[in-house]
Amino acid sequence: VYQQRELHTVDHENGRGPCVWDTFTHQGGERVFKNQTGDVACGSYTLWEEDLKCIKQLGLTHYRFSLSWSRLLPDGTTGFINQKGIDYYNKIIDDLLTNGVTPMVAIYHFDLPQALEDQGGWLSESIVEAFDKYAQFCFQIFGDRVKQWITINEPNTLAMLAYDMGIFAPGIPHCGTGAYQAAHNLIKAHARAWHSYDSLFRKEQKGMVSLSLFFCWLEPADPNSVLDQEATKRAINFQLDFFAKPIFIDGDYPELVKSKIASASKKQGYSSSRLPKFTEEEKKMIKGTADFFAVQYYTTRLAKHQERKEGELSVFQDMETEVFPDPSWRGVGWVYVVPWGMRKLLKYVKDTYNNPIIYITENGFPQCDPPSLDDTQRWDYFRQTFQELFKAIHIDKVNLQVYCAWSLLDNFEWNNGYSRRFGLFHVDFEDPARPRVPYRSAKEYAKVIRNNGLEGPQ
Numbered sequence: 001v002y003q004q005r006e007l008h009t010v011d012h013e014n015g016r017g018p019c020v021w022d023t024f025t026h027q028g029g030e031r032v033f034k035n036q037t038g039d040v041a042c043g044s045y046t047l048w049e050e051d052l053k054c055i056k057q058l059g060l061t062h063y064r065f066s067l068s069w070s071r072l073l074p075d076g077t078t079g080f081i082n083q084k085g086i087d088y089y090n091k092i093i094d095d096l097l098t099n100g101v102t103p104m105v106a107i108y109h110f111d112l113p114q115a116l117e118d119q120g121g122w123l124s125e126s127i128v129e130a131f132d133k134y135a136q137f138c139f140q141i142f143g144d145r146v147k148q149w150i151t152i153n154e155p156n157t158l159a160m161l162a163y164d165m166g167i168f169a170p171g172i173p174h175c176g177t178g179a180y181q182a183a184h185n186l187i188k189a190h191a192r193a194w195h196s197y198d199s200l201f202r203k204e205q206k207g208m209v210s211l212s213l214f215f216c217w218l219e220p221a222d223p224n225s226v227l228d229q230e231a232t233k234r235a236i237n238f239q240l241d242f243f244a245k246p247i248f249i250d251g252d253y254p255e256l257v258k259s260k261i262a263s264a265s266k267k268q269g270y271s272s273s274r275l276p277k278f279t280e281e282e283k284k285m286i287k288g289t290a291d292f293f294a295v296q297y298y299t300t301r302l303a304k305h306q307e308r309k310e311g312e313l314s315v316f317q318d319m320e321t322e323v324f325p326d327p328s329w330r331g332v333g334w335v336y337v338v339p340w341g342m343r344k345l346l347k348y349v350k351d352t353y354n355n356p357i358i359y360i361t362e363n364g365f366p367q368c369d370p371p372s373l374d375d376t377q378r379w380d381y382f383r384q385t386f387q388e389l390f391k392a393i394h395i396d397k398v399n400l401q402v403y404c405a406w407s408l409l410d411n412f413e414w415n416n417g418y419s420r421r422f423g424l425f426h427v428d429f430e431d432p433a434r435p436r437v438p439y440r441s442a443k444e445y446a447k448v449i450r451n452n453g454l455e456g457p458q
Contacts, residue, residue, distance in 0.1 A: 014045070015082035017074030019111040020121070021414075024169035031171060036417030042409045042427045043434045045088060052095055054408055054425050054436055059449045062102045064361060064404045065092065066109035066153060069134060076113035076130055078137055086141055093145050104361075104404070106150040106212070107138050107193070110158055110168065110414070117170050122163065122182040128189045135193035139201045147207040148402075150294060150361060151193045154214040155186040156243050164315050167415055176313025177274050180261070184276045187246055187286060194289035208291035211247070212361040215240045217300040217341035217348075218323065227305035231321040234260065235303045238319045241352070247290050248353045251283030261318050264308060274318075292401070293349055296362035299334070300341030302326055330377075332366050333420050337377075339384035346392040346400060357399050360389075364406035366420040371410070371439070373426060379441040386454055405445070409436060 025037040044051055055063055069076060071085035096103045108131065112121055116130055135151060143149075152158075158168065163182040166173025174181070190211045197209045218235050220228035237254040245254050252258075253275065262273040278286065306322040316322075329336040342363070349358060365381040382405070392398040410423035418429050424442035427434055448454060 014071075014088075015074060015084045016068060016071040017076075017082075018114040019068070019070045020114055020117045020169035021111050023114055023117075024171050027171070031167075032415050033417035033419045036412070036419075038412035040434075041412040042429075044409070047434060048088075048092060048095075050434075050436055051408065052099070054438075054442075055096075055101060056099060057438065058424070058442060058446045060101055061449070062104055062148075062402060062404065063096055063408075064104040064106065064150075066106040067138060068111060069108060070111065070113040073113065073134060073137065074115075076116040076134070078133060081137075089142060093142060097145060102148065103146050104148040104150070104402070105138070105142065105146045106153045106361075107135050108151065109153040110162075112170075121170060122158070122185050123174070123178060125185065127185050128192055131189035132192040132196055136196050136200065139197055139205070143197075143201050143205040143207060147205070148359075149197070149207060149209040150212050151190045151209060152186055152211045153361075154212055154296060155183065155190070156239060157214045159183040159186060160239075160315060176315070176317070179315050180275045183242065184278075187243060188282065191247070191286040191289040195285065210290040210292050210294045210359070211243075212294040212296055212359075213240060213243055214296045214362075215345060216298065216323070217338070217345045218303045219300065219341075219344075221302040221304035221324075225305070228303060231305040231319075232303040234319050235321045235323060236348075238315065238321075244293070244349075244353060246278070246283075246286045247288075248293065248356065249287070251285070251287035252278055260320070264318050268313070274313075290356075292357040292359050293353055294359040294361045295345065295349060296406075297342050297345055297360065298363060298365070298406075299325075299331070299336045300329075300338035300344075332368060332377075333416070335365055337365070337381050337384070339381070339388045342385055343388040343392045343396065346389075346398045347396045350396065350398045355399055357401050359402040359404070360400065361402070361404050362406040363403070364422045366413075366422050369419050369421060371421040371426060373437065373439050375439045375441050378439070379444050382441060382445065383454065386448065390453075 021038060025032050028035055067089060072082055074080055074082055093103050116127065119126060121127060159179040159182040162168040162170065163174055163178030194209050218232050220232045222228045234256060237256045241254045242257055246252055258275060261275040265273045301323040304322045306320055308317050308320050325336045329338055331337060346358060363385060365378045367375055367378060393400055407422045409425050410421040410427040412418060413420045424445060425436040425438050427436060
């Protein structure tokens with residue numbers, strides 16, 4: 001089970017409007033590694049037939065891909081619909097189904113149409129209705145064949161990196177406020193879209209809808225330190241439960257999060273908390289708006305208590321936690337090989353959220369550029385991870401039903417550009433033909449699919 005997103009190909013000839021990542025990558029200033037852009041990336045828009053060959057070569061059962069909002073609706077609204085975009089995605093979906101592959105579709109994956117960003121983007125309340133209309137459009141056009149939907153990919157990553165730190169598009173940091181405002185609107189937008197599916201499409205289409213949450217598992221830096229244990233709990237509350245609790249439990253943020261932000265805000269002279277409040281009506285709307293729990297895991301971090309620094313505003317300051325990798329862990333970039341963290345995360349989701357159906361919608365390990373086709377370290381990462389998944393299913397009785405690895409192809413990895421290679425298939429970005437060549441991990445994973453498990457004793 002593998003996935004790919006359609007990248008940010010600048011493609012005015014085929015009707016796609018600009019998105020925030022087009023703007024972000026063309027502003028220079030080393031916002032992205034070596035000022036690289038996603039103008040062509042792996043070229044999937046014109047090379048879909050090559051992608052399909054890779055999918056068939058692996059023997060995939062599911063394929064997760066993301067729609068480009070501005071390819072379908074160039075200005076973000078249904079005022080102008082790009083038929084070429086509809087045709088492109090229809091072909092992907094039909095080809096997958098013809099080849100016995102189940103399409104899993106993410107409606108939104110970080111690439112907001114620039115026209116909507118110009119109106120305030122995710123910091124504006126108006127985005128909630130705009131996203132709901134876009135989601136309804138997608139359900140109406142593709143929902144007769146797509147039965148597994150992700151509304152928003154990693155809203156927690158987007159809120160933090162784009163609107164608190166400013167290292168993701170649109171790249172305008174609002175430290176200590178922006179992440180909370182964006183998150184507030186992301187949660188409401190997801191909930192509105194879920195209700196639209198539930199009331200308008202579910203009876204006929206019989207699909208499932210959720211959102212995908214990113215999370216690095218966390219362990220106390222000092223297991224014997226009460227302060228580090230509490231810091232770990234706070235970090236989990238701020239990074240995962242912040243989104244999951246409203247949607248899966250009661251429509252509202254964790255009490256610990258609310259109290260920490262309110263207390264800090266009061267000390268800083270704010271008249272009210274920097275975290276917006278949901279109305280009682282909104283809480284009712286948000287509660288229960290997911291048909292499965294989708295999570296994206298790559299690695300684990302240690303958590304250590306860190307006192308808030310007076311005068312500094314940020315989510316991490318509110319959280320009063322420092323997170324970092326254990327120096328003994330092996331890794332590449334920000335991903336360290338900690339397969340047991342996956343099992344702990346799945347057990348936490350099971351125990352905290354009433355044993356939901358779980359989809360792992362992303363998991364993977366990068367290589368640096370230039371990569372090796374004999375990617376033994378990556379395959380070792382996957383092999384160990386699969387062993388932990390086996391334990392989670394058979395020992396912890398986790399209800400895991402879908403696993404997706406990131407990603408089918410090497411591609412544009414946001415602010416890392418092409419310096420990190422997550423693909424099972426190598427892409428030569430210097431060659432206009434963008435040839436796809438399997439890494440060793442692709443061949444090994446094809447065996448896992450054929451055998452429905454790892455070979456030999458585990």
